[in-house]
Amino acid sequence: MPPGTESLRSLRKQDNRRKLIEATISLIAEEGISAVTVSRVVERAGVSRGLINLHFETKEAMMIEVMDSLNHEWRDSSRETYQAHDSNSTPAQTLLETMMISLSPPIMEPTKMAVWYCFYADPWYRKVYEERYFETDQETLEMIAGLIEALDQEGGYRHGEALIMARALRALVNGLWLELLTEPDKTNMDEARTAFKAILTGLFPKHYSATA
């Protein structure tokens, strides 16, 4: 019997695995990564102590799985949005829609932001992230840079290297994420999108209108 099939046993096993992952995420969001201990996770997941070592060789292996779930959700959403627009839309529309995905649910949720920034903050997790997602992150960045180049050629903006500008836009998204995390009651996702759109309009005035 190949793994991942829908036997009653393996189904419950995967359910428990999911419970552990989700318990870890909510725990990080509410109490921080220092609260992620084996005891607290299994307590929140409603399973027994030893179960965590049945599913994951170490605690860190579980955390990497958490990291995977966030990165893959973001990567897949970005890719799909890009591919859906790239054929039958203008580069301007594709760029806007693709980046707006990162500023909307289910990507931009305070709970998930909290987890992202825990990984950013730790050198070990940063290294793991870099090693695991180097290629796909680079791919996304170059995709954005390609769209910027298209807009530059159409509008003759002379923004310098497109890759630097792509990094700046990515940095802006990251910064807006952080703002939602650190000041959740002074800003919100709508404001984040408004701000992003405004900057995009400033950079590419011939492609975006200030009113919309």
Added chain:
Amino acid sequence: MPPGTESLRSLRKQDNRRKLIEATISLIAEEGISAVTVSRVVERAGVSRGLINLHFETKEAMMIEVMDSLNHEWRDSSRETYQAHDSNSTPAQTLLETMMISLSPPIMEPTKMAVWYCFYADPWYRKVYEERYFETDQETLEMIAGLIEALDQEGGYRHGEALIMARALRALVNGLWLELLTEPDKTNMDEARTAFKAILTGLFPKHYSATA
């Protein structure tokens, strides 16, 4: 004898205090906040085990002091730059110079960025930060918003609410900080400043030239 005087004893005491703070900062930068244990800190600072409890009531009190040192350095630099330019410069120059401070040493150093993001990532430290620096951070934000309003009136840009745009610029700075932290060998401070300047030029084309 009032505290903080230059007696031989209190001088050495303050020196040890500084050693502990700096050891903590470098420890966070190199191994993450989870490596900040009493043993590791005193080992790195080259002092004895119990000294940390002589200087700080708890470990968290020491961390707050670390937080203070970073925030005050940044706040003072921003204030001074603003005040130095505000009287005898254009709003455009004041805005550029004031924000560039945050993208240059000694503010923008990888070591310090690592510490900033550790505080951002933890809910408890976020709360402490919010409570301690709410006013001065708001002051800085409104200062930026004021400059943006001045530029808007001069240039008739129609960027919407200045406070939202100010938050966006702050978010951009934060994002560029993060980029330096997560991809130190793919980008650098010069690129960060170039990117920021480019976006500022895009937003206020009548005030900034694309070439400089």
Added chain:
DNA sequence: ACATTTGATGTACAAACGTATACTTATCGT
């Protein structure tokens, strides 16, 4: 129907944690 295998449980344990406390050292005021 039943032996087997797999998922789940609970306990055990060494290591590391933060801090309180008893003890030393050396500077300070007189």
Added chain:
DNA sequence: ACGATAAGTATACGTTTGTACATCAAATGT
């Protein structure tokens, strides 16, 4: 010069940590 006192040291202690391991329960294949 010398007790007083502040700074620094070293040890000890109760918790909590992650993981290993022996045990148990039940769905599975024949």
